Amino acid sequence: MKSIDEIIAAALQGEKPATSRLISLVERGDSLAPYILGKMYPHAGKAYYIGITGPPGSGKSSMVDKLVRRFCQKGHSVGIVAVDPSSPFSGGALLGDRVRMNIKKKEYDYFFRSMSAGRIMGGLSQTTREAARILDASGRDIIIIETVGVGQSELDIAKVTDTVVVMLTPESGDGVQIMKAGLMEVADVFVVNKCDRPGADNIAHSLKGMLDRIDSRLDWRPPIFMTSAAMNQGIDELYEGLLDHCRYLKRDNKMELRRRRQIKEELKHHIEAECTRLIWSQIENGRDIDKALDHVWEYRIDPQNAAREIVSDWLRRSAGESWIGGGIMAVG
Ligand SMILES: Nc1nc2c(ncn2[C@@H]2O[C@H](COP(=O)(O)OP(=O)(O)O)[C@@H](O)[C@H]2O)c(=O)[nH]1
Ligand SMILES: [Mg+2]
Incomplete structure (x- = not known):
């Protein structure tokens, strides 16, 4: 069995089976996809x-x-x-x-x-x-x-x-x-x-x-x-x-402008996806939604404002937490 790095190297040489393999992995959203794309993109x-x-x-x-x-x-x-x-x-x-x-x-x-x-x-x-x-x-x-x-x-x-x-x-x-x-x-x-x-x-x-x-x-x-x-x-x-x-x-430079515009859109898309992923990973653990559901169910708060509260609570909590704090520490 070839390692993923060997497959990537072969694909960069233009070998069809290796190229095909990489596309399949990306197509089905394999966990290796970000690694593959990261290695291929510079070429x-x-x-x-x-x-x-x-x-x-x-x-x-x-x-x-x-x-x-x-x-x-x-x-x-x-x-x-x-x-x-x-x-x-x-x-x-x-x-x-x-x-x-x-x-x-x-x-x-x-x-x-x-x-x-x-x-x-x-x-x-x-x-x-x-x-x-x-x-x-x-x-x-x-x-x-x-x-x-x-x-x-x-x-x-x-x-x-x-x-x-x-x-x-x-x-x-x-x-x-x-x-x-x-x-x-x-x-x-x-x-x-x-x-x-x-x-x-x-x-x-x-x-x-x-x-x-x-x-x-x-x-x-x-x-x-x-x-x-x-x-x-x-x-x-x-x-x-x-x-x-x-x-x-x-x-x-029209080609350059067009491509830069496309990449900007793509970046926005990924940022949105990443934020969503991050937020869900936090909120779902916190059982905040079940609590909010009860409150909405009892007509104490409407769904939109309940959602806003969840997100701002999460932002407040995470501001003091490791993933932001760690970044600051790392810089210092
Ligand atoms: N009469 C005629 N039929 C065509 C032409 N180009 C494609 N076809 C036929 O139209 C059908 C659909 O073609 P296809 O290339 O699969 O279309 P696609 O769905 O747009 O990819 C096929 O049966 C082709 O043979 C053409 O220029 N003239
Ligand atoms: Mg077709």
Whole structure:
């Protein structure tokens, strides 16, 4: 059995089984996860992160397959994280991914990892980001993240990637729905896929109309690409469009600003989680809640004020206690 440090060292060398192992541990929230992330993080940050979102069935997986070929042909090393839509209850796939990466060529340097949305412990976007970072640290210079394309995950992808591709199809419905979903704000590149089907021009047209209306507010106007992943059409143009956005980000430190903004949000998220964890570990031991419950039950105090009392009691108590005091002692 390899030690965790040996697995980490192997993953940093780009070895696939080791990389896969680390992602699994992080995915299921193993107690080693913070150690792994701590060791991998200093080696990350070199890759370009692309997110692909859009409704289930729009052709994201099919497109990822095509894009990965392009990137590999150009000599890149690609890491893919695809989140499968699956029910948290049954654990089984709702729609299943009909398209799997079916690249056979040996000389293509890619690593494909699918994660089941239902099995991920912790936030979807956080876990995806962590998996992507492990791939980044293992030497992949292009990271592609495919979302499940439902609900919040569609918008969250903008928190973890440099370029967001929003994929629509002739079946996506009218433009108003796109606006409602807030997708307009997160899209850096639009793709109208299945352009081999009727109606593709219509959706491209209504998208263009919407972009025209907000054009003056945009520093970067998202281009619209017409593609057919199935018929292999428009892939080169999309590939070039992605590189264009990457070049745009690299001018005037835009990439840096975007990433710093994302990291700040991530820090806030972790601080909140850490505070919550800390508070619960204290309060639950103190049986404060049972006491408060009795008081609320007897209508002596309302729940909100009871909760406030618990928290401020805890703050007062802990101010004199070791974890704060210890910190001060350590400095002195
Ligand atoms: N006609 C047509 N079908 C496509 C195209 N791209 C994907 N599909 C099909 O659409 C279905 C869903 O594709 P998939 O890539 O799994 O979509 P995802 O759920 O967004 O990842 C599959 O049956 C694909 O073969 C396309 O450009 N044209
Ligand atoms: Mg898919």
